[in-house]
Amino acid sequence: MPEAVAHAGRVPPKADAPVREITFGEAIREALAEEMRRDPKVVLLGEDVAEAGTAFKVLKGLVEEFGKDRVIDTPISEAGFTGLAVGAAMTGLRPIVDIMFGDFIALVMDQVVNQAAKSHYMSGGRWKVPMVIRATMGATRRSAAQHSQSLHAWPSHVPGLKVAIPSTPYDAKGLLKTAIRDDNPVVFFEDKISYAKVKGPVPEGDYTIPFGVADIKREGRDVTLVATSSMVQVALGAAAMLEEIGISAEVVDPRTTWPLDEKTLIESVRKTSRALVIDEGSFRYGVTGELASVIAEGAFYELDGPVRRLGARHVPIPFSPPLEDATVPAERDVVDLVRQMCNK
């Protein structure tokens, strides 16, 4: 990977910036509002994004500040408005499209995969496509199979795209600002449950987080839990439970699946000698497989056992609560598997 991809510029928060506890959803809104104030080229397109502020109310208040020319309600035409955003991005704007449910990225795949991702390369670097595709992910809302899947592995598989999957309000704000300023198409996945449920410290004002830089959410000695998005909270909960039985778990969050900070993952596992990868995407042919092989290739001689994985069960997400809960990794699953890995 070229250096420039791995380490885009970073703006640290102002040293004296007040820090508040806000939700994941509020952090997303704050990032959008600040970027729209900063750059008139940023426009938002999607279904019910204006007065309704999206089905999740994440964008509430933006249309009042920026007007209907910049916060634009579209027809229910995901391919149509995403394709339009590709052309607008090539010719001077920085559009952000809102894909209400991540499952619907199936409807925009040609625009994202064949148009947005390839235009720069196919043109020998002459056209750029600076756009953000915001999509949700995550199950356990009893929304059934077509409103619950986590499909972040799909765009991660496509050269030309970058993919961010933040887990905390702090990361969400900083990574979304980076996504908007990036000159490439970025797919940005937001966990629906986290919108209201995950709270955390977020500095007021401007800061960005570079892509391709993992974050150690908790330090530990005995096992590395590599976790993404919604699974970071699960990993942190499990780590607290493991501590009580004398297992010290390190939690590493890659924050972007591409570019990927291989170095931090490998270094952590070299130190702890055990690795478990946890991700809410389907277990098969997904993010856990890629991260596990990066670790296995990079830390093989330091490993005390095989790299283990937890992902969503390889089934369409079911509706009935006990069935749905059986599809997504929970703290208990992590604890049980880690105890097995550590013989405790």
Place this chain on the structure above:
Amino acid sequence: MMAIRLFEERVNDLYTRALMPGLAHLYIGEEAVAVGVCEALQPDDYITSTHRGHGHCLAKGAVPHLMFAELLGKEAGYCKGKGGSMHIADPGTGNLGANAIVGGGAGIATGAAFASKYQGTGRVSVCFFGEGALGQGVLYEEMNLAQLWKLPVIYACENNLYNEYTHYSETTAGDIMARPAAFGVAAQAVDGQDVRAVHAAASAMIDRARRGDGPGFLLLNTYRYRGHHVGDVARDYYRPKQEEQRWMADRDPIALHAAWLLAQGIADQAALDRITEELTAEMDAAVDYAMKAPYPDPGRVDEDIYA
């Protein structure tokens, strides 16, 4: 038109001599469409093109030697050899890119029109597509958006009668002109072999779009003389030889325009011959340049993935 014809004849020659890799979809027979439309555009207006795109790119101002270099996969080509025949793109001539996904340019052209309106640049974009793209749903999503938001975009449907190897009547229900009408998009059907008729219709649509009156749809009735691609030689199973011969004999856009120029006394035969001669020399030199140009260094394969 003659430049495109001579360009494409050389593409055919390079391809059949196995000097050009990949696929070549020739525009021969359809020249009046690209020329009539692009002559009505400003240099900084935008186009999106198709797999059959050489004519659009040349008509919008691309230069032959960089086109040939791209077709041969050379570093000097418009896209450093990374795009090839189906993906010529050039910001310098407002070419947003030829697209090998049927209907793939619809979103991009409409988006460029959106940006033009948002930024107040006054630029118009033209989305060229074959009638085969009428089968793609995204085209209708874009036409709906363009009409809702009064975007300066022209949908230029080149009906050469065949989607690859299938007559369009087997794939297209109802009336083509009823499609733009359903969205309230201004539309006109034009003889795509008559360059002046194409130009007049396109100019009116483009002026209207530039004024802020919204998108337009042009149905350009035309014919491709050659195969779907150069290798499509045995074609009688989907269209009779006589049909091809009829179009070439009676409806050739270059011959029709030449006859008009002579009849009007605008040019004499000697002048037309001189133009052909000059263009022939230019095309031969362009091929020569491209043949001699070096291939890209394999080490550059990882460049240009990200901006």
